[in-house]
Amino acid sequence: MLSRKAVLCVILLFASTLVTTTKAQTAQPNNSPAPERMIAIHAANLIDGISNQVRHNVLVVIKRNRIESVTSGGNPPAGATVINLPADVTVLPGLIDTHTHIFLQGEDPKVESYDDQLLKHPSSYRAARAAVSARRALEQGFTTLRDLETEGAGYGDVGIKEAINDGFIPGPRMLVVTRAISVTGGYPLEGYNPDIVVPKGAQLGDGPVELRKITRQQLENGADWIKVYMTHRSWVDKESHLVSQPTLTVEELKAVVDEAHGQQKKVACHAYSGIGLHRALDGGCDSIEHGLSLDDAAIAQMLKQGTWYVPTLGVYYTDWSPENTEDGKRDRARASEHEVSFKKALKARVKIAFGTDMGGIPWTEPIANEFGFMVKFGMSPMDAIKAATSTAANLLDMKGDIGVIAPGAFADIMAVQGDPLANVEALKSVKFVMKDGNVFKQ
Numbered sequence: 209m210l211s212r213k214a215v216l217c218v219i220l221l222f223a224s225t226l227v228t229t230t231k232a233q234t235a236q237p238n239n240s241p242a243p244e245r246m247i248a249i250h251a252a253n254l255i256d257g258i259s260n261q262v263r264h265n266v267l268v269v270i271k272r273n274r275i276e277s278v279t280s281g282g283n284p285p286a287g288a289t290v291i292n293l294p295a296d297v298t299v300l301p302g303l304i305d306t307h308t309h310i311f312l313q314g315e316d317p318k319v320e321s322y323d324d325q326l327l328k329h330p331s332s333y334r335a336a337r338a339a340v341s342a343r344r345a346l347e348q349g350f351t352t353l354r355d356l357e358t359e360g361a362g363y364g365d366v367g368i369k370e371a372i373n374d375g376f377i378p379g380p381r382m383l384v385v386t387r388a389i390s391v392t393g394g395y396p397l398e399g400y401n402p403d404i405v406v407p408k409g410a411q412l413g414d415g416p417v418e419l420r421k422i423t424r425q426q427l428e429n430g431a432d433w434i435k436v437y438m439t440h441r442s443w444v445d446k447e448s449h450l451v452s453q454p455t456l457t458v459e460e461l462k463a464v465v466d467e468a469h470g471q472q473k474k475v476a477c478h479a480y481s482g483i484g485l486h487r488a489l490d491g492g493c494d495s496i497e498h499g500l501s502l503d504d505a506a507i508a509q510m511l512k513q514g515t516w517y518v519p520t521l522g523v524y525y526t527d528w529s530p531e532n533t534e535d536g537k538r539d540r541a542r543a544s545e546h547e548v549s550f551k552k553a554l555k556a557r558v559k560i561a562f563g564t565d566m567g568g569i570p571w572t573e574p575i576a577n578e579f580g581f582m583v584k585f586g587m588s589p590m591d592a593i594k595a596a597t598s599t600a601a602n603l604l605d606m607k608g609d610i611g612v613i614a615p616g617a618f619a620d621i622m623a624v625q626g627d628p629l630a631n632v633e634a635l636k637s638v639k640f641v642m643k644d645g646n647v648f649k650q
Contacts, residue, residue: 302351
């Protein structure tokens with residue numbers, strides 16, 4: 209048994225240790241809140257996605273993953289990491305492509321046809337290539353994609369999106385539609401022995417009840433948007449007019465739209481021309497994709513309903529079949545009618561968002577090629593840039609979050625060599641990319 213003196217010594221020693229430990233913990237910097245990560249970017253030339261004018265000598269301050277401030281001149285905050293971009297580059301918001309297919313790799317039959325991609329490769333192979341496509345988009349300054357279906361790869365786009373969000377692979381912000389929707393006879397693969405079951409590039413169904421159920425399935429499994437094919441094949445008739453095969457009826461589309469809107473999701477409609485295009489508008493779609501042949505009635509209805517137009521011009525100027533073939537006549541009719549439609553929609557002030565149909569175009573091609581077509585057909589370079597920044601953000605219901613360099617927006621920022629307003633081709637020369645406050649390319 210300890211003596212009273214020994215017990216007292218133990219008590220004093222414990223008290224002394226407790227005081228010392230408490231003081232040490234109080235003094236430890238590791239127990240203080242960590243300083244917030246801040247980055248300051250000096251931009252000699254800045255297009256902010258809002259103004260019609262280039263701003264000069266701008267300081268953009270980023271805290272964590274959001275833009276804290278955008279000021280003319282000034283000094284960076286103490287402790288901020290400073291990025292001084294050269295005077296001969298132009299800084300812009302991260303670009304937005306509202307129509308891509310990361311699970312497609314171009315459709316050149318001489319290299320690898322659409323059928324080859326669906327029939328010859330396991331899903332893991334296609335997912336690996338999709339990850340590469342996503343990275344290529346980010347390398348080119350496209351920090352957000354609306355990917356409009358996986359072309360037979362099921363819900364693979366949901367997995368790619370999750371892998372990007374969790375930091376396992378680099379890539380843009382992704383809004384996905386999963387499988388897309390069409391009807392019997394309304395999507396490939398086609399032309400095989402009818403006794404053999406081959407995969408289809410979209411999810412097929414018939415009737416309002418079945419199509420509503422399909423919409424619910426896709427939304428349950430992660431779709432951010434719903435994509436519907438309102439036209440399928442196209443050809444040139446005896447009067448040299450472009451004709452498109454209609455697919456869903458108005459009643460079928462209304463069931464899809466009603467279900468999607470009820471869950472606060474939107475519907476994108478692939479529609480080339482004619483009956484299917486007008487059914488898409490009558491059924492209440494939110495965006496017309498491609499819209500190769502917009503007549504005056506369609507444009508008037510789009511203006512009245514606030515329907516968006518995503519034209520995807522460039523894809524219709526690649527891989528034309530020989531001129532004297534039926535496919536060649538179709539290819540040329542698509543391009544010529546599309547140019548007229550785009551000019552009419554632009555003049556009427558239809559809401560136009562940037563989209564490319566990458567995947568239909570090989571991912572090795574520059575995504576920014578589309579800007580050249582938009583400007584060639586009458587859009588100003590600044591409006592073309594806005595179509596891929598703040599205007600596209602409005603289509604995606606992300607106004608103020610993306611597509612602008614402004615306080616409160618996500619820190620999605622890119623820079624190109626030269627002045628894209630003087631030469632829109634400068635948008636292909638990407639020198640700097642930041643997504644969500646993290647520098648990806650410098």
